[in-house]
Amino acid sequence: xxxxxxxxxxxxxxxxxxxxxxxxxxxxxxxxxxxxxxxxxxxxxxxxxxxxxxxxxxxxxxxxxxxxxxxxxxxxxxxxxxxxxxxxxxxxxxxxxxxxxxxxxxxxxxxxxxxxxxxxxxxxxxxxxxxxxxxxxxxxxxxxxxxxxxxxxxxxxxxxxxxxxxxxxxxxxxxxxxxxxxxxxxxxxxxxxxxxxxxxxxxxxxxxxxxxxxxxxxxxxxxxxxxxxxxxxxxxxxxxxxxxxxxxxxxxxxxxxxxxxxxxxxxxxxxxxxxxxxxxxxxx
Numbered sequence: 001x002x003x004x005x006x007x008x009x010x011x012x013x014x015x016x017x018x019x020x021x022x023x024x025x026x027x028x029x030x031x032x033x034x035x036x037x038x039x040x041x042x043x044x045x046x047x048x049x050x051x052x053x054x055x056x057x058x059x060x061x062x063x064x065x066x067x068x069x070x071x072x073x074x075x076x077x078x079x080x081x082x083x084x085x086x087x088x089x090x091x092x093x094x095x096x097x098x099x100x101x102x103x104x105x106x107x108x109x110x111x112x113x114x115x116x117x118x119x120x121x122x123x124x125x126x127x128x129x130x131x132x133x134x135x136x137x138x139x140x141x142x143x144x145x146x147x148x149x150x151x152x153x154x155x156x157x158x159x160x161x162x163x164x165x166x167x168x169x170x171x172x173x174x175x176x177x178x179x180x181x182x183x184x185x186x187x188x189x190x191x192x193x194x195x196x197x198x199x200x201x202x203x204x205x206x207x208x209x210x211x212x213x214x215x216x217x218x219x220x221x222x223x224x225x226x227x228x229x230x231x232x233x234x235x236x237x238x239x240x241x242x243x244x245x246x247x248x249x250x251x252x253x254x255x256x257x258x259x260x261x262x263x264x265x266x267x268x269x270x271x272x273x274x275x276x277x278x279x280x281x282x283x284x
Contacts, residue, residue, distance in 0.1 A: 003119055003146055005112045008076030013108040018063030018127060021100045022049055024185070028058050031182035032215035033172060042228055054097040055222065056233045057215040059127070059135045060089065062101065064186035074109050077121065079143050086210050087120060087142035088157065090237035094133040096230070103129040110138070113154030119146035120154060157239060159278045161264060166253035170220050171268060174208060176247045182212040203243070210240040213250065213275055217265045220252045221281050225261050232283045241274035250275060259283060
């Protein structure tokens, strides 16, 4: 079996240095659609250095690290990369992300689940600097054809939307050049830029990065449901249910309860095809 579960889970954690600065944060924010309108005071908090704050989803690109790639290099993991999908993502914040960072990321395979026709690898990364823990990321990597080994099936993360109308619904346009800009934060997969490569992968044209949609949706929640206060976010989890294309529009529906917002994101132009599901933002 290509995945040696015992070896993967028992392997020593891998440590990586992460360094980022103000420019990296501004570039990330622009990559997820910030800055429109350019002079809007709310948008200037994402783009202007004198007013800058950090959207918590920046944790997924800080230091240029790619968690999915790191998971595929873990001991005991030997799979066909063509069968790999980014299944889901969670970021848990321990304190606000600073404008500049010199931190250490410690990563390990936390679990490998048997979903029958597929395996799910959970890569956990803890990041800390000299002042202590910053955030923890769980990256769920879906590997087609690697299930059926008799392992634990793992928890179900499926959430049904509440049986009432959303408390808020907003739409966010995806710019035609958004994937080209977002990839400058570290994900150079040609699937998001090269039309010929995208066709070979079975898509009509390059698709938007799942983590770009992830950032766009969190920004929409922060800006509309959390009064623009990024420091209120405690954790953010999602399942990547489908793709979005540059030039489309994301429809973001939010149901607010005490301390959390449940969210779905769909592609408006494709009859509300799912993009993000099972999505929760927990907040102060």
